[in-house]
Amino acid sequence: YGSRAIGQSLRYLGLRSLLLQAILAKVPGFINSMKRHILIYGLLGGILITLLKLMEYRFLVIERSVEIYGGLVAALFAALGIWLGLRLTNPKQKVIVREIPVAVGDLFVLNEAKLNELGITRRELEILEWIAKGLSNREIAEKLFVSENTVKTHSSRVFEKLSAKRRTQAVQIGKELGLLP
Amino acid sequence: YGSRAIGQSLRYLGLRSLLLQAILAKVPGFINSMKRHILIYGLLGGILITLLKLMEYRFLVIERSVEIYGGLVAALFAALGIWLGLRLTNPKQKVIVREIPVAVGDLFVLNEAKLNELGITRRELEILEWIAKGLSNREIAEKLFVSENTVKTHSSRVFEKLSAKRRTQAVQIGKELGLLP
DNA sequence: TGAAAAATCACCCGAAAGTATGACGACAAC
DNA sequence: GTTGTCGTCATACTTTCGGGTGATTTTTCA
DSSP states (O other): OHHHHHHHHHHHHHHHHHHHHHHHHHOTTSOHHHHHHHHHHHHHHHHHHHHHHHHHHHHTTSTTHHHHHHHHHHHHHHHHHHHHHHHHHTTOOEEEEEEEEEEOOOOOOOOHHHHHHHTOOHHHHHHHHHHHTTOOHHHHHHHHTSOHHHHHHHHHHHHHHHTOSSHHHHHHHHHHTTSOO | OHHHHHHHHHHHHHHHHHHHHHHHHHOTTOOHHHHHHHHHHHHHHHHHHHHHHHHHHHHTTSTTHHHHHHHHHHHHHHHHHHHHHHHHSOOOEEEEEEEEEEOOOOOOOOOHHHHHHHTOOHHHHHHHHHHHTTOOHHHHHHHHTSOHHHHHHHHHHHHHHHTOSSHHHHHHHHHHTTSOO
């Protein structure tokens, strides 16, 4: 009658599993991870119960078997609980966005409007740039392959257009007006 | 002889506690929360065991007591495990540092280290600042109520210390070194 | 209190910077 | 083809700058 009992048990299990499936199908929008966790939990619980049942028959005769049984259950479920707890809290990573003001490297854009407004030519601006870098008229002349007098005329014109009396003042005004970086 | 035994026991406990204290003192930097958790866990475990012992004597006579016992243990330790797991899991808050380029108004801080390194005095720096603003030596002298010669000596010194040949170059170098805004 | 550092001023001289004026060629626009 | 702008260069002149030297006073600091 052993095989009959097994057959009945299987049928019983089959019915149960069908019912379970039907119930689960009725709740489709359930949180997936939660569902999975519960399923795994239930599965492990079932396995554990089975193991315990087996152990029960083995160890029930042994003295203090209840303590061993309880200890095993406690240890297993504690481990399971810890695992579950860790799993459940895993996606709880809080995102803190801390905005740090970064001194952006001053991206210089030439103020061409001001350039045209003052009627400063490209060449004159070029000379002004070299002046701002600290070059003397002679050095600028050598760098641009022109005479020192040419540099002087250009610089004089640029000073006049910037209303500057000195090259240092011209540089200062040029920076203020966005003509120099 | 009862009092003697008690005395010995107390002395023994005293020795033990002293040893324990010494050992604990040697390990001062142990993680506190971990310790607390373990202590709570152990305490609850002890209480639970006591409760179970009591229950054991009450329910052992009842049929299926082992199942009830195991279920209780399982439930309690599962709950405990979940709680522990939640506690143990670090508040996983991820800090995302997002650097946002903010056009921060150039907050100028004087590079005093460079100033001392080059041996530039306050007065010399002051003259350099006025030079950077485009003033002539005469104008600076008038502004500072000193003679033009004084301004010239100061500026000459500053040029020498900055390895500059011209005032424009001195201004440029001064800005590079963080001595001028 | 006494030496070192800093600030002040003066004089000279040469170099650099800046002004004024004129001129010439290239090139684009009208 | 005339006009205007731009870049180039020159001469002459004035102003400013920068180097060098020396000196005096004030401040600072040990």
